[in-house]
Amino acid sequence: MDYYRVGTLVNTHGIRGEVKVVVVTDFPEERFKVGQQLVLFKSPDATTGGITVTVAKAREQKGLYFLTFKGLDNINDVEGYKGWTIKVPAEALHQLPAGEYYYHQIVGLDVVTTDDEPLGTIKEILSPGANDVWVVKRAHGQADVLLPKIPQVIKKVDLDAGVVTVELMEGLID
Structure with missing residues (x-):
């Protein structure tokens, strides 16, 4: 399966499982909306061994996104994912209008x-x-x-x- 990088989980934020994400996607409001499934990979080049998570909360602040994932609701649950790459499967990409590109x-x-x-x-x-x-x-x-x-x-x-x-x-x- 093909995956496309949409961000990097750079740090935790607070004690309730929120993470700070540097965005590398052209549609962050779509990629990180509540209910969206994302796949976390330890390495940017990895295509296997990912962990699927579902966005529970999302907010944008100063060009960064702050996300909370369902079932990962404290700092201990997410701390081990610092530095991991966030990707979406190819099926999550929609057709773009002419002249627009991913x-x-x-x-x-x-x-x-x-x-x-x-x-x-x-x-x-x-x-x-x-x-x-x-x-x-x-x-x-x-x-x-x-x-x-x-x-x-x-x-x-x-x-x-x-x-x-x-x-x-x-x-x-x-």
């Missing part, structure tokens, strides 16, 4: 300019505010390029070819 579909794609110049590979996606920012790792130790996900910059995403075509605005590359 993070896992974008990370790893090659990036070229509209002049067909290779720029690098997307290594992560940041969500600092109004628009996501795609971080492009460049070759030969050059500084990463931060590309805002706006139509003026991201011109074409070809998942089949594994390529994103971008138009660089002035100042995006030093």
